[in-house]
Amino acid sequence: MRPTSPAAPVLELAGLTRSFGSLRVSDAVSLDVRPGEIHALIGPNGAGKTTLIHQISGLLRPDAGRVVLGGEDVTALPPHARARRGLARTFQITSVIPDASALDNVVMALRPAAGAIFRFRPDPAEDRRLAAEAAEFLELVGLGARTTIPAASLSHGERRGLELAMALAPQPRVLLLDEPMAGTGREESLRLVATLAGLKGRCAMLLVEHDMHAVFSLADRVSVLVGGRIVASGAPDHVRNDLQVRAAYLGDEAALC
Amino acid sequence: MTGPSRQSPSRAVAIAVPLLIFAALALLPLAAGFGPKSYILSLGARVMIFAIAAISLDLILGYGGMVSFGHAAFLGIGGYAAGMLIDGGRGDMLIALPVAMLASAIFAAATGYVSIRTKGVAFIMITLAFAQMIYFFANTLSAYGGSDGMTLYARSTLAGMPLLKGETAFYYVVLALLLAAFLACRSLVASPFGRALSAIRQNPARMAAMGYDVDRIRLVAYTLSGTLCGVAGFLLANQAEFVSPSYMAWQRSGELIAMVVLGGMGTLHGALLGAVAFLALEEILADLTPYWRLVFGPLLILVVLAGRGGLVGLLDRRRG
Ligand SMILES: Nc1ncnc2c1ncn2[C@@H]1O[C@H](COP(=O)(O)OP(=O)(O)O)[C@@H](O)[C@H]1O
Ligand SMILES: [Mg+2]
Numbered sequence: 001m002r003p004t005s006p007a008a009p010v011l012e013l014a015g016l017t018r019s020f021g022s023l024r025v026s027d028a029v030s031l032d033v034r035p036g037e038i039h040a041l042i043g044p045n046g047a048g049k050t051t052l053i054h055q056i057s058g059l060l061r062p063d064a065g066r067v068v069l070g071g072e073d074v075t076a077l078p079p080h081a082r083a084r085r086g087l088a089r090t091f092q093i094t095s096v097i098p099d100a101s102a103l104d105n106v107v108m109a110l111r112p113a114a115g116a117i118f119r120f121r122p123d124p125a126e127d128r129r130l131a132a133e134a135a136e137f138l139e140l141v142g143l144g145a146r147t148t149i150p151a152a153s154l155s156h157g158e159r160r161g162l163e164l165a166m167a168l169a170p171q172p173r174v175l176l177l178d179e180p181m182a183g184t185g186r187e188e189s190l191r192l193v194a195t196l197a198g199l200k201g202r203c204a205m206l207l208v209e210h211d212m213h214a215v216f217s218l219a220d221r222v223s224v225l226v227g228g229r230i231v232a233s234g235a236p237d238h239v240r241n242d243l244q245v246r247a248a249y250l251g252d253e254a255a256l257c
Numbered sequence: 258m259t260g261p262s263r264q265s266p267s268r269a270v271a272i273a274v275p276l277l278i279f280a281a282l283a284l285l286p287l288a289a290g291f292g293p294k295s296y297i298l299s300l301g302a303r304v305m306i307f308a309i310a311a312i313s314l315d316l317i318l319g320y321g322g323m324v325s326f327g328h329a330a331f332l333g334i335g336g337y338a339a340g341m342l343i344d345g346g347r348g349d350m351l352i353a354l355p356v357a358m359l360a361s362a363i364f365a366a367a368t369g370y371v372s373i374r375t376k377g378v379a380f381i382m383i384t385l386a387f388a389q390m391i392y393f394f395a396n397t398l399s400a401y402g403g404s405d406g407m408t409l410y411a412r413s414t415l416a417g418m419p420l421l422k423g424e425t426a427f428y429y430v431v432l433a434l435l436l437a438a439f440l441a442c443r444s445l446v447a448s449p450f451g452r453a454l455s456a457i458r459q460n461p462a463r464m465a466a467m468g469y470d471v472d473r474i475r476l477v478a479y480t481l482s483g484t485l486c487g488v489a490g491f492l493l494a495n496q497a498e499f500v501s502p503s504y505m506a507w508q509r510s511g512e513l514i515a516m517v518v519l520g521g522m523g524t525l526h527g528a529l530l531g532a533v534a535f536l537a538l539e540e541i542l543a544d545l546t547p548y549w550r551l552v553f554g555p556l557l558i559l560v561v562l563a564g565r566g567g568l569v570g571l572l573d574r575r576r577g
Contacts, residue, residue, distance in 0.1 A: 079466055080466075088467075091463070098459055099455070111453070112468030112469060113468065117453055117470075118477070119449040120451075122444060122447045
C-alpha cells in the first residue's frame with residue numbers, strides 16, 4: 001500500500017556505484033529519504049554502509065550514480081558545499097575537535113550557517129549568542145553540565161553525544177548517522193533513542209545502526225545492504241518478515257547484524 | 258594533514274612571557290649605552306625581525322599544522338622588494354612596505370594554491386621546491402647582483418623622513434612592528450577564522466562535514482602568513498642594507514622552523530621566545546667555538562625532546 005502522494009524525497013541516491021580495486025563496495029545503490037522520515041540502513045559488517053555514507057556526505061566520490069539533495073544534484077560538490085545545503089553527519093569513529101571544549105565544538109558547528117567563518121577578529125557578542133544556542137543542543141544530548149570540558153577529556157559515550165549535538169546544531173535537512181549507538185553504554189543508548197525519537201519529523205535521517213531495538217523502534221523504513229547491494233527495503237515489519245523468511249531458507253547468512 | 262599537536266597554553270605563561278620579552282626589548286636600547294651600543298642594537302633588531310618571521314610561520318605551522326619548509330622565500334621576496342624599490346628611488350616605507358607585502362601575498366597565494374592540496378611530507382617538499390625555485394631565480398637577477406646579492410645604498414625613508422637611518426630609531430620601528438604583528442596574530446588566532454584553522458589541523462574531515470571550506474581556510478592562512486613574513490624580509494634587508502639569494506636558502510627556512518619548535522608551537526609567544534633564544538644561543542656559541550653548530554644541533558633536539566611544547570612547554574610544566 002503506497003501513500004497517495006509521497007512528499008518529494010529530501011535525499012535521493014540513484015545507482016551509486018563505487019569500487020575499491022576489484023571490490024565493488026557499492027553496487028548500484030538506490031534509495032531515498034523523505035522529509036522528516038527516519039530511514040534505517042542495516043547490514044552486516046563490511047556490507048558497505050560507511051562507504052555509502054561517505055559518498056553521500058562527499059568524502060568519497062562514487063564511480064557512477066547520483067546523489068540528489070533537496071532536488072539538487074550534489075554528486076560533484078565537495079563535503080563542505082553539501083553541508084551548506086543542509087546535510088549533516090556523524091562518523092562511525094567519533095569525530096570531534098579534541099582541543100576545543102564541548103561548547104566550542106558546537107559553536108564551531110553553528111558558524112558556517114551563521115556565515116561567520118571568515119571573521120578575523122574575535123566578536124564577543126556573536127560568540128555569546130552562538131554559545132547560548134550551542135548550550136541548548138548540549139542540554140539536549142545530556143551534556144549540559146559538561147560544556148567547558150575539552151572534547152578530548154570527555155568519555156567515549158559523551159563524545160558520541162557531543163558529535164550528535166554538533167550534527168544537530170545547524171538544523172540540517174538531512175542527518176546521516178553512522179552507528180550512533182556503537183560503543184555507548186545501555187543508559188546512553190536509551191537516551192540516544194529517546195533523543196532521536198524526539199527529533200523525528202523535524203529532520204530526515206538516514207540511520208546506520210546495528211542495535212535492532214533502536215532500528216525497529218525508530219525507523220519508518222528499513223533498507224538492507226549486503227555486499228554493496230540493497231537486498232530488501234520497506235516498512236520495518238515487512239523487512240523483518242522478509243529477513244526471517246530468508247533466514248529460514250538461507251540459514252544464518254541472511255540473519256543480519 | 259596530521260599536523261604537530263599543540264600543548265594547551267597556560268594563561269599565566271601566555272601573558273608573562275610576551276610581557277617580559279617586550280619589556281626587555283623596550284629597555285634594551287637604554288642598557289645598550291653601557292656596552293657596544295650599535296652591536297647590541299643591530300643584534301636586537303635582527304632578533305625582532307626574525308621573531309616576526311617566526312610568528313608568521315607559527316600561524317601555519319603551529320595553528321594550521323602546515324609544515325612549510327620554504328618560509329624563507331618570503332624573507333627574500335620582502336627583502337628584494339625593498340632592495341629593488343630603494344634602487345629605483347621608490348624606497349619610502351609607505352610604498353615599499355605595501356609592495357613587499359603584496360609581492361609576498363601573491364607568491365603565497367599562487368604557491369599555496371598548489372601546495373595546500375598536499376599533506377604531510379609532500380607539503381614539506383613542495384614548499385621547499387617553490388622556495389628553491391625563487392632562490393635560483395634570484396641568482397639569475399644580474400641587474401640586482403645575481404648570486405652576490407645587492408647592497409642598498411640607503412635605508413627606506415618613512416614618509417620622506419630618514420627615520421630608519423639611526424640604529425636606535427630603526428630599532429624602535431622594528432619593535433613597534435613586532436608588537437603590532439604579535440597583537441594582530443593573537444587576535445587572529447582567537448577569531449572564528451583562527452579557531453577554524455586550528456580545528457582543521459585537528460580534524461579536517463569533521464570541519465568539512467560541518468560546512469568549512471578546508472582548502473580555502475588553509476590558503477588564506479598561508480597567504481596571511483607569507484605576507485607577514487614579507488614584512489620581516491623588508492626589515493631584514495633594511496637592517497643589513499643588503500639582500501642576497503641566501504635570504505631564501507633552505508637552511509634559513511629550517512632555522513625558522515627550529516625557532517618555532519624551540520620556543521613551542523602554536524602559542525605565538527613560543528615563536529617569539531624561540532627566535533630570541535635561537536639567535537642569542539647562536540651568538541653566544543659562535544663566540545665560544547667555531548664548531549658551534551655541533552653543539553647547537555643536539556641542544557635544539559634536547560629542548561624539543563625534553564619539553565614537547567618547546568621552551569614554553571617547559572615553563573608550563575615547571576609551574577605544575
Ligand atoms: N578506503 C578503502 N580502501 C579499500 N577498501 C575499503 C576502503 N574503505 C572500505 N573498504 C572496504 O569496503 C568494504 C565496506 O566497508 P564499509 O563501508 O566500512 O562497511 P560497513 O560500514 O558496512 O561495515 C569493506 O570490505 C572494507 O574493507
Ligand atoms: Mg561502518
